[in-house]
Amino acid sequence: MPTPTIHLNERVAAMQPSATLAMSARATQLRREGHPVIALSAGEPDFGTPEPIAQAGIDAIQSGFTNYTENKGMQELREAISAKLDRDNGLSYAPDQVLCSNGAKQSVALGVHVLCGPGDEVLIPAPYWVSYPEMARFAGAEPTVVPTTAEEGYKMSPQALEEALTDNTRLVILCSPSNPTGAVYTPDELEALADVLRHHEDVYVLSDEIYEHITFDAEHVSFASLPGMKERTITVNGFSKAYAMTGWRLGYLAASAPIVQAAAKVQSQFTSAPSSISQKAGVAALEMDNGPVQEMVAAFRERRDVVLERLRAIDGVHCPTPGGAFYVFPEVSHYLGTTAPDGRRVDDSEDLCFYLLEEHNVALVHGNAFGTPNGLRLSYAASMDDLQTALGRIEDGFAALRG
Ligand SMILES: Cc1ncc(COP(=O)(O)O)c(C=O)c1O
Numbered sequence: 001m002p003t004p005t006i007h008l009n010e011r012v013a014a015m016q017p018s019a020t021l022a023m024s025a026r027a028t029q030l031r032r033e034g035h036p037v038i039a040l041s042a043g044e045p046d047f048g049t050p051e052p053i054a055q056a057g058i059d060a061i062q063s064g065f066t067n068y069t070e071n072k073g074m075q076e077l078r079e080a081i082s083a084k085l086d087r088d089n090g091l092s093y094a095p096d097q098v099l100c101s102n103g104a105k106q107s108v109a110l111g112v113h114v115l116c117g118p119g120d121e122v123l124i125p126a127p128y129w130v131s132y133p134e135m136a137r138f139a140g141a142e143p144t145v146v147p148t149t150a151e152e153g154y155k156m157s158p159q160a161l162e163e164a165l166t167d168n169t170r171l172v173i174l175c176s177p178s179n180p181t182g183a184v185y186t187p188d189e190l191e192a193l194a195d196v197l198r199h200h201e202d203v204y205v206l207s208d209e210i211y212e213h214i215t216f217d218a219e220h221v222s223f224a225s226l227p228g229m230k231e232r233t234i235t236v237n238g239f240s241k242a243y244a245m246t247g248w249r250l251g252y253l254a255a256s257a258p259i260v261q262a263a264a265k266v267q268s269q270f271t272s273a274p275s276s277i278s279q280k281a282g283v284a285a286l287e288m289d290n291g292p293v294q295e296m297v298a299a300f301r302e303r304r305d306v307v308l309e310r311l312r313a314i315d316g317v318h319c320p321t322p323g324g325a326f327y328v329f330p331e332v333s334h335y336l337g338t339t340a341p342d343g344r345r346v347d348d349s350e351d352l353c354f355y356l357l358e359e360h361n362v363a364l365v366h367g368n369a370f371g372t373p374n375g376l377r378l379s380y381a382a383s384m385d386d387l388q389t390a391l392g393r394i395e396d397g398f399a400a401l402r403g
Helices: 010-014 019-032 051-062 075-089 104-115 131-138 158-164 187-197 257-270 276-287 291-312 349-360 384-399
Strands: 098-101 121-126 142-147 169-175 204-208 233-238 251-254 376-379
Touching: 010 131, 019 349, 051 276, 075 098, 075 251, 075 276, 098 104, 098 257, 104 131, 104 169, 104 204, 104 233, 104 251, 104 257, 121 131, 121 158, 131 142, 131 169, 142 158, 158 187, 169 187, 251 257, 291 384, 349 376, 349 384
Parallel strands: 121 142, 121 169, 169 204, 204 233
Antiparallel strands: 098 251, 233 251
8 A cells, every 4th residue: 555645734734843842852862862961941840739729739630630620710710829929910800801721831832822823924033933823824924023132132122113013913912921031021121112002902911920920120011001001912821831841731722702712712622721730730829928939930040141151251152131130041042153163164043053962072052043143142050050051051052252
């Protein structure tokens, strides 16, 4: 029998695999071969899930709370999220305006898919989280990338937003604190963006606030809390980062009722609700004392300061101060167009990352993956010892480049 030709859906064939995961896979392979690789490429906290949350999951299993829940997520969790949005963000969403999903990633995908389709443009400031453009394309829409620079602190200006908007713009995706830069928009900066959008009434905003609790010297403001913005904003958040729950797969979106109903319809046909066990754990996370989160944030702050100081001491490296998340995004154009001691060319940040990985045993993620080829992302969700060793290797690696 001849093997059948596989005709993949065109949108699947066109989709780029995640560069973050690709880098981690290469690092794992090198480690398996015996290389002492330090991976600063992952997007997850290096902490365990706090005990009260884990215990709630165990209790759920032991008490037999292991059935399907309501598709939108169980009432108890949606009530807890509604209370959290009110308490932390000044947002009034009824539990019915909340949809729980298998991670914030699924909530972002649902938001993009229920609003956008062929002919629509999705405006995405770069550096962006790798999945946004792929989700837009998969919905049949066109991503419009708005570049930002290190000098601007990697934040989109109101002028840049205004210039990028067209009659076809359907959605703007904002991520603050940002993955991959750690940039946090100030309340005034968000208000200036909102002011532009007030003149474009058909444009929606998806505000990805998954790093909300990981902020240092910066105040987190929910975009939907700005005057007139709630009706046009989908607020996405989740448990992975603040509560070190990446494997539990729990996130949510909050929006106006028709959007939530549409997203719930898609979810009901594709995945149904997230795990009942994770939902119980999610309730415990929202009710828990914030101590473990604060400890984690304090550790991230200390590491950020060390990483920033050493990166900035490297000749030609520019790095704005990240106000949140656990990433720094140095601008490294000074080292592009150089040659490594083994003769390999380092023409872009992907070459630079593979050079640092293969010759100096440090895994980072190249800026091409985030739409900003002059930079690279370093995740400091790693021990201080590993960070110090990795930074020494990065310094040596840069110093050896000639060109
Ligand atoms: C900006 C951003 N949004 C969403 C997500 C998805 O998080 P979750 O684990 O809840 O799907 C991530 C995870 O890396 C992220 O960095």
